[in-house]
Amino acid sequence: MNRIALKMLLGDRAKYLGLIFGIGFATLLMSQQVSIFIGLMSRTASQILDVREPDVWVMHPRVKYIDEIEAMPEVELSRVRGVEGVAWAVPLYKGNAVIRSPEGLLQQVILMGLDDGSLVGRPPQILLGSLADLKRPNALMLDRAGHEFIWPGEPLRIGRVVEVNDRRVEIVAIAKASPPFVTFPVVYTRYSEALRFTPPQRNKLSFVVAKAAAGVGPAELARRIRARTGLQALTWSEFAWRSVRHYIERTGIPVNFGITVTLGFIVGAAVAAQTFYIFVLENLRQFGALKAIGVTDRQILGMVVLQALVVGGLGYAIGIGLCALFFWATSDVTALLGFVLRWQVMAGTGVAVAAIMLLSSLASIRKVFVLDPAVVFRG
Amino acid sequence: MASAAPIAVRARGIVKEFPSGGAATRVLHGIDLEVEAGRLTLLVGPSGCGKTTLLSILTGILSPTGGEVDVMGERITSLRGPRKVLFRRDRLGFVFQQYNLLPALTAAENAAIPLIAAGLPLAAATARARATLARIGMREHSEKLPNQLSGGQLQRVAIARALVHEPALIVCDEPTAALDEHTGQTVMQILREIAGDPRHAVLVVTHDNRVHHFADRIVSMNDGRITGELAPPRPQEVPHAHA
Numbered sequence: 001m002n003r004i005a006l007k008m009l010l011g012d013r014a015k016y017l018g019l020i021f022g023i024g025f026a027t028l029l030m031s032q033q034v035s036i037f038i039g040l041m042s043r044t045a046s047q048i049l050d051v052r053e054p055d056v057w058v059m060h061p062r063v064k065y066i067d068e069i070e071a072m073p074e075v076e077l078s079r080v081r082g083v084e085g086v087a088w089a090v091p092l093y094k095g096n097a098v099i100r101s102p103e104g105l106l107q108q109v110i111l112m113g114l115d116d117g118s119l120v121g122r123p124p125q126i127l128l129g130s131l132a133d134l135k136r137p138n139a140l141m142l143d144r145a146g147h148e149f150i151w152p153g154e155p156l157r158i159g160r161v162v163e164v165n166d167r168r169v170e171i172v173a174i175a176k177a178s179p180p181f182v183t184f185p186v187v188y189t190r191y192s193e194a195l196r197f198t199p200p201q202r203n204k205l206s207f208v209v210a211k212a213a214a215g216v217g218p219a220e221l222a223r224r225i226r227a228r229t230g231l232q233a234l235t236w237s238e239f240a241w242r243s244v245r246h247y248i249e250r251t252g253i254p255v256n257f258g259i260t261v262t263l264g265f266i267v268g269a270a271v272a273a274q275t276f277y278i279f280v281l282e283n284l285r286q287f288g289a290l291k292a293i294g295v296t297d298r299q300i301l302g303m304v305v306l307q308a309l310v311v312g313g314l315g316y317a318i319g320i321g322l323c324a325l326f327f328w329a330t331s332d333v334t335a336l337l338g339f340v341l342r343w344q345v346m347a348g349t350g351v352a353v354a355a356i357m358l359l360s361s362l363a364s365i366r367k368v369f370v371l372d373p374a375v376v377f378r379g
Numbered sequence: 380m381a382s383a384a385p386i387a388v389r390a391r392g393i394v395k396e397f398p399s400g401g402a403a404t405r406v407l408h409g410i411d412l413e414v415e416a417g418r419l420t421l422l423v424g425p426s427g428c429g430k431t432t433l434l435s436i437l438t439g440i441l442s443p444t445g446g447e448v449d450v451m452g453e454r455i456t457s458l459r460g461p462r463k464v465l466f467r468r469d470r471l472g473f474v475f476q477q478y479n480l481l482p483a484l485t486a487a488e489n490a491a492i493p494l495i496a497a498g499l500p501l502a503a504a505t506a507r508a509r510a511t512l513a514r515i516g517m518r519e520h521s522e523k524l525p526n527q528l529s530g531g532q533l534q535r536v537a538i539a540r541a542l543v544h545e546p547a548l549i550v551c552d553e554p555t556a557a558l559d560e561h562t563g564q565t566v567m568q569i570l571r572e573i574a575g576d577p578r579h580a581v582l583v584v585t586h587d588n589r590v591h592h593f594a595d596r597i598v599s600m601n602d603g604r605i606t607g608e609l610a611p612p613r614p615q616e617v618p619h620a621h622a
Contacts, residue, residue, distance in 0.1 A: 003495075003501050285477070285479060286481050294469070296464050376477075
């Protein structure tokens with residue numbers, strides 16, 4: 001009966017294409033919007049996720065997320081280093097600065113100050129130049145987005161001299177950093193240089209990042225640091241999630257994306273369910289004849305489920321394909337960096353599409369099951 | 380009518396009531412009927428007299444309020460659920476007034492449905508369906524879609540679908556109602572030939588008195604009761620008869 005079910009489906013081309021379009025549109029809308037939402041939320045923690053080496057981030061107890069920093073006295077670094085189970089602990093500066101290009105362009109940037117000795121806190125990929133050159137005086141590493149903002153359309157180039165908070169520095173390397181939520185470029189220098197570039201303050205230590213010694217878990221180390229120093233100590237994943245949660249709870253972003261994704265689901269479900277329902281309804285007499293002839297309810301259920309699987313599968317494949325195409329085509333667009341179609345989104349959208357087709361099938365199959373086959377004897 | 384032919388259908392005391400506003404409306408009043416194999420039996424009567432309800436009960440599509448039906452020795456009124464459906468699939472053939480062919484399937488595929496439903500592979504089923512279509516003069520139309528066929532051709536495909544699995548009983552509900560006279564006569568001639576095979580009993584519900592001369596036996600119904608039997612007219616007594 002499977003071939004018959006497929007022929008019935010393909011025989012009504014307008015409804016067949018309508019069903020695939022409905023499912024495809026819903027898939028595209030849901031997967032694309034969820035991917036952008038996840039991308040945006042990941043950006044809120046991008047500076048945490050880019051720092052791979054440490055296990056634990058230590059900060060002032062009042063810090064709520066990565067973009068709201070209350071600096072600590074330098075002495076806290078020594079206190080953290082003194083906690084049992086710390087393999088190493090280094091300072092990390094994070095603040096804002098203004099870059100002025102030789103052409104006079106002013107650009108607000110996020111300034112990261114890496115530990116002078118180890119350069120812990122560096123971005124994951126250097127595109128041009130050498131990380132070692134950052135140890136030279138007045139050296140600065142710029143991320144690719146910053147280069148494109150300041151010198152749009154120009155190939156990546158090092159050796160240029162810019163001013164950071166009115167101090168002349170040389171760009172010695174170009175890095176690929178994960179884009180932050182606020183879209184400012186990210187620049188890197190050594191911790192001591194960062195303190196020099198920024199206005200004088202009593203406290204300037206943004207974070208202490210620490211590595212757990214062998215045999216000590218990150219969560220245990222964080223607990224020990226909290227107990228010994230009174231500071232706030234979080235594993236990198238706790239800190240990343242705390243930043244993400246802050247934006248989810250304090251902004252309207254999740255609500256807006258949630259509405260769009262829900263609309264995608266509702267529109268997809270409505271279009272698919274209605275079209276599939278009408279398709280079954282228009283074939284009701286044929287289904288009645290099949291029941292009268294002796295086709296069992298189980299066989300008819302199999303036919304409807306197969307039809308739903310085919311249109312659901314094709315619609316999903318087209319929608320996910322278009323979504324993947326969108327992110328592939330925009331992968332070099334600076335504003336959309338970090339937005340990707342994750343397998344979890346594909347799986348989640350697949351579950352949503354399956355739910356849509358299940359709802360559509362249930363509504364339709366009920367009509368067939370309660371159909372009195374005697375209907376075929378009525379002229 | 381006394382006959383030595385084996386009984387294909389035996390119905391005893393069939394009563395059917397439908398609920399109607401808290402009460403029950405009785406539409407069949409204790410019907411007794413026998414249909415013999417190898418014969419064409421017409422069930423005639425005015426619209427609303429209960430012919431189609433009786434047909435639905437004889438084929439197990441409706442359950443009677445009272446009475447018993449045996450089809451080829453099997454008590455169909457005792458069968459329940461899927462067993463009744465499978466009995467219909469294997470032992471009965473149906474021809475409907477509105478053909479009820481699937482528009483996306485070719486004539487051969489439509490005719491093959493009872494075999495496909497029984498689990499025969501598509502290729503084998505359609506091969507047998509083509510042979511059945513050829514038997515009723517539809518060889519050259521077997522690969523056409525329903526929208527490429529005339530009304531008479533559609534009804535012949537429906538007959539092929541009813542015949543393809545060699546059922547014991549073929550029931551036809553107003554098979555000529557949607558056809559012009561000439562085409563109706565052709566369709567009835569095919570049914571007449573099928574009924575000549577002692578493996579089949581053919582029961583036709585009709586109110587078309589132009590086809591009475593094809594019958595071996597005519598059972599008359601009125602107001603939910605069998606009112607008697609009519610003598611089939613000879614072909615020369617029927618104007619425009621093509622038999």
